Amino acid sequence: MTPSTRSSDALLDAAVALIAESGLDALTHTAVAARAGVSRATAYREFGDKDGLVSAVGRHEVGKMVAAAFAAIDPGASAGEMAYAATLFALRYLREHRAFRYIRVHEPAWLLTVAIEAGDSRLTLVGTVAAFAEALIASRADPTLALPARQAAEVVVRTVLSHALVQDSALTDEEIARTVARAITTTPEGVRRPG
Numbered sequence: 285m286t287p288s289t290r291s292s293d294a295l296l297d298a299a300v301a302l303i304a305e306s307g308l309d310a311l312t313h314t315a316v317a318a319r320a321g322v323s324r325a326t327a328y329r330e331f332g333d334k335d336g337l338v339s340a341v342g343r344h345e346v347g348k349m350v351a352a353a354f355a356a357i358d359p360g361a362s363a364g365e366m367a368y369a370a371t372l373f374a375l376r377y378l379r380e381h382r383a384f385r386y387i388r389v390h391e392p393a394w395l396l397t398v399a400i401e402a403g404d405s406r407l408t409l410v411g412t413v414a415a416f417a418e419a420l421i422a423s424r425a426d427p428t429l430a431l432p433a434r435q436a437a438e439v440v441v442r443t444v445l446s447h448a449l450v451q452d453s454a455l456t457d458e459e460i461a462r463t464v465a466r467a468i469t470t471t472p473e474g475v476r477r478p479g
Contacts, residue, residue, distance in 0.1 A: 292330050294320040296344045299337060304382035307391045308338060342398055342409065345384075349377055350416040363426040364465040367440050370417060371461035374444040379451075388449060395449060414441045421468075428469045436468040 298319035302311055313327040316337065320327075331337040357369045378384050387394050398409045417437035421429070429436060443464050447453055453460070466472070 291322050291326050294322065295327055295330055296341055299341045300345065300383050304386050307386055308394045309391055313337065346412055352377065357420065359423055363421055363429040364469040364471060366421060367468050368461040368465040370440055371444055371464045372457055375447060375457050378448040410441050414438045417441055428471050430470045431468050439467050440464055
């Protein structure tokens with residue numbers, strides 16, 4: 285995909301709306317173009333085949349989530365507090381994301397494909413989000429960090445994906461986040477409990 289243009293933004297927004305309504309299996313360039321108010325040729329020119337469209341939507345939505353996370357998480361917080369906040373943020377964000385919810389319920393195989401499959405030129409969802417989380421965790425030297433930043437980021441991302449995909453848990457979101465914070469830090473609590 286070329287750098288973001290008005291038509292590519294409209295196509296991506298249309299694709300996400302269609303995925304939230306009827307999933308990835310039913311997603312077509314024709315439907316996306318019609319929803320965006322552009323020609324089908326424009327959709328093919330922007331994304332190529334369906335794999336290109338799905339990859340572009342994934343990158344776009346991950347980018348939106350990461351930008352929202354950077355805005356919501358205190359970059360001056362300790363590693364444990366960042367992990368706690370990032371875990372809570374991501375769990376809530378994914379549960380509220382209409383397209384993610386539709387796919388999780390109706391087409392979960394797509395999520396597994398995107399999360400764990402890596403083609404020659406594609407990063408997996410885990411790898412992509414972990415790279416962003418790594419930058420956040422590594423943004424300040426924290427002596428309580430028990431793992432290298434990349435490994436700590438993977439703990440956060442894999443835990444979030446696990447709990448976002450399989451919603452039934454005996455743990456609350458706060459307990460999940462606290463457990464992640466403890467796992468990546470040398471402090472017994474990982475993060476201060478809310479007062």
